[in-house]
Amino acid sequence: MQKKRVFLTRTLxxxxxxxxxxxxxxxxxxxxxxxPKTKLLKKIQNVEGLICFPYDKIDKEMIDAxxxxxxxxxxxxxxxxxxxxxxxxxxxxxxxxPEVLTDATxxxxxxxxxxxxxxxxxxxxxxxxxxxxxxxxxxxxxxxDLQGKTLGILGLGRIGSTLAKRAxxxxxxxxxHNRKSISKNKEKSLGVKYVxxxxxxxxxxxxxxxxxxxxxxxxxxxxKIFRKMRKTAxxxxxxxxKIINEKxxxxxxxxxxxxxxxxxxxxxxxxxxxxxxxxxQNIVLVPHIGSSTKETRxxxxxxxxxxxxxxxxxxxxxxxxxx
Ligand code: NAP
Numbered sequence: 001m002q003k004k005r006v007f008l009t010r011t012l013x014x015x016x017x018x019x020x021x022x023x024x025x026x027x028x029x030x031x032x033x034x035x036p037k038t039k040l041l042k043k044i045q046n047v048e049g050l051i052c053f054p055y056d057k058i059d060k061e062m063i064d065a066x067x068x069x070x071x072x073x074x075x076x077x078x079x080x081x082x083x084x085x086x087x088x089x090x091x092x093x094x095x096x097x098p099e100v101l102t103d104a105t106x107x108x109x110x111x112x113x114x115x116x117x118x119x120x121x122x123x124x125x126x127x128x129x130x131x132x133x134x135x136x137x138x139x140x141x142x143x144x145d146l147q148g149k150t151l152g153i154l155g156l157g158r159i160g161s162t163l164a165k166r167a168x169x170x171x172x173x174x175x176x177h178n179r180k181s182i183s184k185n186k187e188k189s190l191g192v193k194y195v196x197x198x199x200x201x202x203x204x205x206x207x208x209x210x211x212x213x214x215x216x217x218x219x220x221x222x223x224k225i226f227r228k229m230r231k232t233a234x235x236x237x238x239x240x241x242k243i244i245n246e247k248x249x250x251x252x253x254x255x256x257x258x259x260x261x262x263x264x265x266x267x268x269x270x271x272x273x274x275x276x277x278x279x280x281q282n283i284v285l286v287p288h289i290g291s292s293t294k295e296t297r298x299x300x301x302x303x304x305x306x307x308x309x310x311x312x313x314x315x316x317x318x319x320x321x322x323x
Pocket of ligand 1 (some may be wrong): 015063065077079098099101102105128152155156157159160177178180181210211212213216217238240264265288289290291292
């Protein structure tokens with residue numbers, strides 16, 4: 001019997017590729033990343049399984065071209081790059097990788113909070129640029145304490161609640177906003193308080209974004225919201241870039257409408273050194289590394305291939321969108 005065909009838009013760990021090769025006829029895209037749309041449109045026509053990444057846009061046109069496709073398995077927890085409703089309508093399973101990357105992403109969010117408040121990256125730039133002149137003065141290179149500050153978590157799901165545990169250990173006050181509050185017991189054990197979105201925006205010293213990118217959250221953080229935030233407040237985003245209007249953020253930072261920001265994700269990735277945000281001092285920029293630890297990425301690969309295997313055989317992936 002002929003092996004089922006699987007296309008990967010990028011390579012994965014060797015252990016995962018070896019597993020896949022045992023069962024399927026696999027092809028891996030090499031060259032330009034993300035894979036050009038025309039190439040993916042051609043490749044997707046003939047395969048039963050697709051392994052993709054957050055930059056690969058799997059829209060209606062792509063799904064219509066995929067005449068034999070049984071499963072889309074994405075190497076990410078976010079699936080805003082896939083038209084999941086249309087895939088489900090076409091009886092194509094969609095697998096994704098939550099939970100295993102929760103700790104790593106919460107760690108990064110917390111490290112960005114520490115970095116921007118204590119000016120770690122800025123200090124590094126100061127030394128590298130040969131600009132360290134005064135030492136130990138009353139006002140030299142002062143940052144901000146975390147203790148006692150109010151952290152506002154937008155999206156207290158897996159990553160948001162894990163961040164709350166870290167913040168609690170640093171004696172921060174934690175408020176959060178979801179569309180629906182979590183149970184009173186869970187609130188108590190995490191030490192968090194539910195507030196409206198407006199209160200979260202106006203009362204937080206630091207806002208950390210952990211909602212998915214959806215129609216509702218698209219460009220949510222714009223000038224209107226920046227003007228409502230405290231002048232002394234910081235914005236952290238490890239969720240998705242399109243939740244923030246970057247042009248407005250650049251203005252808000254330059255005009256000191258808010259105190260600073262730290263970002264892992266951007267409206268269009270990757271960004272280069274000419275990007276307007278790179279010209280601003282009170283911002284920390286890292287290249288979408290939320291889930292990027294050796295251990296986490298290996299766990300994600302394991303789930304990605306398991307999801308693929310289940311879906312290609314008409315079964316529900318371990319982590320499945322929809323059915
Ligand atoms: P999750 O467990 O589903 O949590 C999302 C939370 O957001 C839920 O508590 C949800 O609560 C809330 N929410 C959803 N829509 C909302 C809205 N319109 N307004 C207010 N709250 C809303 O997801 P997760 O695993 O924590 O991941 C969160 C996001 O992080 C992912 O979608 C992904 O895009 C991003 N991420 C990025 C990286 C990275 O590398 N930087 C890594 C992992 C994840 P309600 O349903 O009650 O509203």
